[in-house]
Amino acid sequence: MMIKPEPPFTRLVASLPATVPFTGPETLERRSGIPFTLRLGANESAWGPSPRAIAAMQRAAAEVAWYGDPENYDLRAAVAQMHGVGLANVMVGSGIDDLIGWIVRAFIEPGQAVVAALGAYPTVAFHVDGFGGQLVRVPYRDDRNDLAALAQAAREHRARLVYVANPDNPTGTWLTAAALRGFVDQLPDDCLFILDEAYIEYAPPEAAPPVDVRDPRVLRLRTFSKAYGMAGARVGYVLGAAGIVGAFEKIRLHFGVNRMAQAGALAALADTAFLAQVVAATAEGRADYAALAADLGLPALPSATNFVAIDVGSAERAAHIVDALAARGVFIRMPGAPPINRCIRVTVGLPAQRAAFAALFREVWAGLRD
Numbered sequence: 001m002m003i004k005p006e007p008p009f010t011r012l013v014a015s016l017p018a019t020v021p022f023t024g025p026e027t028l029e030r031r032s033g034i035p036f037t038l039r040l041g042a043n044e045s046a047w048g049p050s051p052r053a054i055a056a057m058q059r060a061a062a063e064v065a066w067y068g069d070p071e072n073y074d075l076r077a078a079v080a081q082m083h084g085v086g087l088a089n090v091m092v093g094s095g096i097d098d099l100i101g102w103i104v105r106a107f108i109e110p111g112q113a114v115v116a117a118l119g120a121y122p123t124v125a126f127h128v129d130g131f132g133g134q135l136v137r138v139p140y141r142d143d144r145n146d147l148a149a150l151a152q153a154a155r156e157h158r159a160r161l162v163y164v165a166n167p168d169n170p171t172g173t174w175l176t177a178a179a180l181r182g183f184v185d186q187l188p189d190d191c192l193f194i195l196d197e198a199y200i201e202y203a204p205p206e207a208a209p210p211v212d213v214r215d216p217r218v219l220r221l222r223t224f225s226k227a228y229g230m231a232g233a234r235v236g237y238v239l240g241a242a243g244i245v246g247a248f249e250k251i252r253l254h255f256g257v258n259r260m261a262q263a264g265a266l267a268a269l270a271d272t273a274f275l276a277q278v279v280a281a282t283a284e285g286r287a288d289y290a291a292l293a294a295d296l297g298l299p300a301l302p303s304a305t306n307f308v309a310i311d312v313g314s315a316e317r318a319a320h321i322v323d324a325l326a327a328r329g330v331f332i333r334m335p336g337a338p339p340i341n342r343c344i345r346v347t348v349g350l351p352a353q354r355a356a357f358a359a360l361f362r363e364v365w366a367g368l369r370d
């Protein structure tokens, strides 16, 4: 048979790099043949979902022959009530990763600029590239999002979108609500501010601006992946002005959030006691990591998340530690860009997991010092 040429891709897809935003721990295990016994690299919750969420998902599993509610009505209604906003101000998607894709698709024409920190959460670059936008990267300053420089870059490049995660990944640091409010006023009029609050449940109250869905310049992104312990269920939501949120109806995948995820998230929202326990236990874990770092003479970045970035002095050292720990069955990550790639990033585990990590990290660190 004659071999036929492959059908051509669109120019945009042909131009994209053949990279994925993340290499999952399963891929790393398959590559190395070494299973991870400590999974502390993806900022998943060591405490899992609320038992009420698990029960709700089990019940929903028995009904999985049916499509989920395409309007995600019950979950949206509960979210709207929790934030004191209308149903029209909430849209549910398959995690923040999905929501960022909607926003870039809805607002970015090919060539238009999006501003974010250099080394910010990688899915932003993935979607900006994927829809033909131009990502303008602004270095972190003092290991924080540099709001003045981000706003200046937005004005200079006439950016249509600016992205900030607060608290931030991969640094763990956070900015105050007052600083964020001032920031929005410095952006060009037609620039939308994407405020990714994946870790907001862990943060002090002064990190979260009051939700004001009358302001069409801001979209807030929330997820059930972190403190609610449901990363594998893929569910999150956007809060914003009705005109903008409603437009996502045109592009979202209407059956994209499955029955179990909807039911689990709804039950998780109601279990506020469980959430409070997770947040408190996570704070203890952060303190453990900070104490471990201090004991080794290493700075730990202040964190309001479920992970801690430990400054090991250089990107080479960080990469060595990530590899050496992987060889010992420990999955952690390191930030991808300077200057924060001098850190390793370790997710808070259960107390026994933290102790196991501490022992192996001490061993690897001692090996480096020899």
Ligand SMILES: Cc1ncc(COP(=O)(O)O)c(C=O)c1O
Residues within 6 Å of the ligand: 042, 043, 094, 095, 096, 097, 098, 121, 165, 168, 169, 196, 198, 222, 223, 224, 225, 231, 234, 235, 236
């Ligand atoms: C800042 C930030 N945003 C979004 C996500 C992903 O959220 P989701 O699981 O809802 O897609 C993560 C996960 O690590 C994150 O760190």
